[in-house]
Amino acid sequence: MKKKLLITGAAGKVGWSIARKLRETGRYDIVATDLEEDAERDIASLDVTNAEDVRRLAEGVDTILHIGWAEDDEDFLGKVLPVNVTGAYHIYEAARENGVRRVVFASSNHATGFYRAGENVEPEDPYRPDSFYGLSKCYIELLGRLYADKHGISSFNVRIGNYPGNRPPASRRALKIWISERDLASLFACCVEADPKIDFLSLYGTSANSDNYYDIAYLKDLIGYEPQDDAAELQAEAERLYGGLKDDEQPLQGGGFTNR
Ligand SMILES: NC(=O)c1ccc[n+]([C@@H]2O[C@H](COP(=O)([O-])OP(=O)(O)OC[C@H]3O[C@@H](n4cnc5c(N)ncnc54)[C@H](O)[C@@H]3O)[C@@H](O)[C@H]2O)c1
Numbered sequence: 001m002k003k004k005l006l007i008t009g010a011a012g013k014v015g016w017s018i019a020r021k022l023r024e025t026g027r028y029d030i031v032a033t034d035l036e037e038d039a040e041r042d043i044a045s046l047d048v049t050n051a052e053d054v055r056r057l058a059e060g061v062d063t064i065l066h067i068g069w070a071e072d073d074e075d076f077l078g079k080v081l082p083v084n085v086t087g088a089y090h091i092y093e094a095a096r097e098n099g100v101r102r103v104v105f106a107s108s109n110h111a112t113g114f115y116r117a118g119e120n121v122e123p124e125d126p127y128r129p130d131s132f133y134g135l136s137k138c139y140i141e142l143l144g145r146l147y148a149d150k151h152g153i154s155s156f157n158v159r160i161g162n163y164p165g166n167r168p169p170a171s172r173r174a175l176k177i178w179i180s181e182r183d184l185a186s187l188f189a190c191c192v193e194a195d196p197k198i199d200f201l202s203l204y205g206t207s208a209n210s211d212n213y214y215d216i217a218y219l220k221d222l223i224g225y226e227p228q229d230d231a232a233e234l235q236a237e238a239e240r241l242y243g244g245l246k247d248d249e250q251p252l253q254g255g256g257f258t259n260r
Contacts (some may be wrong), residue, residue, distance in 0.1 A: 005100020009068030048087030
């Protein structure tokens with residue numbers, strides 16, 4: 001039987017790319033959701049702040065890909081806490097109540113943005129969030145740790161680097177942490193398919209960029225992730241398209257998030 005996946009935020013950049021590419025594989029029964037229903041793209045309505053709706057849609061689900069996110073990432077009291085943190089809590093509670101096997105959360109490189117550029121950071125290193133946005137990703141990763149330890153829900157946190165959709169990376173920093181559409185979809189599929197015995201995993205999600213901030217080679221053996229793309233191959237095209245690349249490199253990995 002096909003695994004049933006519930007995807008939140010499926011109308012957004014990351015969510016739609018994953019929903020569309022995973023549907024193309026024909027391997028999964030996919031329930032794609034976002035705030036607004038979209039019949040054309042077969043997206044159902046689900047606001048993750050509505051506990052009852054989240055619980056209903058999680059019935060019979062094998063894995064939840066939790067990608068939905070309110071945009072204003074520094075509005076702590078207005079968005080970060082009531083939408084993103086509360087929404088993640090509802091997702092994990094619904095997973096517990098429905099016996100969902102795994103939750104894969106769209107985390108972010110900004111959970112560790114205060115490490116210096118050039119410093120090798122492993123996912124197990126201490127959190128160094130660079131913003132309320134990054135801080136809430138740390139909290140939600142730990143929420144996953146709690147539900148893994150206490151309730152046996154396997155929890156994966158993909159710290160996505162930079163995903164600009166179907167455009168090349170637009171800045172020098174983005175070149176180092178970029179992920180292509182096919183690598184993004186393949187990485188989330190690897191997280192769904194990874195050994196059921198892995199109860200908790202945080203990882204950095206990038207393509208095989210020549211000049212990557214992160215060493216992700218070990219993911220091949222661990223979860224079968226073999227990225228196909230390299231941002232360096234798109235640099236010339238990006239420079240043409242944008243009339244040069246934004247020079248946003250800073251001493252710290254989180255770039256502009258560290259000082260805004
Ligand atoms: N795009 C990137 O470069 C990047 C990098 C790191 C992490 N991420 C993470 O990936 C996720 C998706 O990012 P994106 O770039 O696709 O953003 P996006 O804004 O394009 O998509 C987010 C989607 O979430 C939906 N949403 C908002 N509030 C919601 C709610 N209450 N309930 C359900 N859905 C809701 C929005 O309608 C939108 O379609 C986010 O969690 C983000 O932090 C993205």
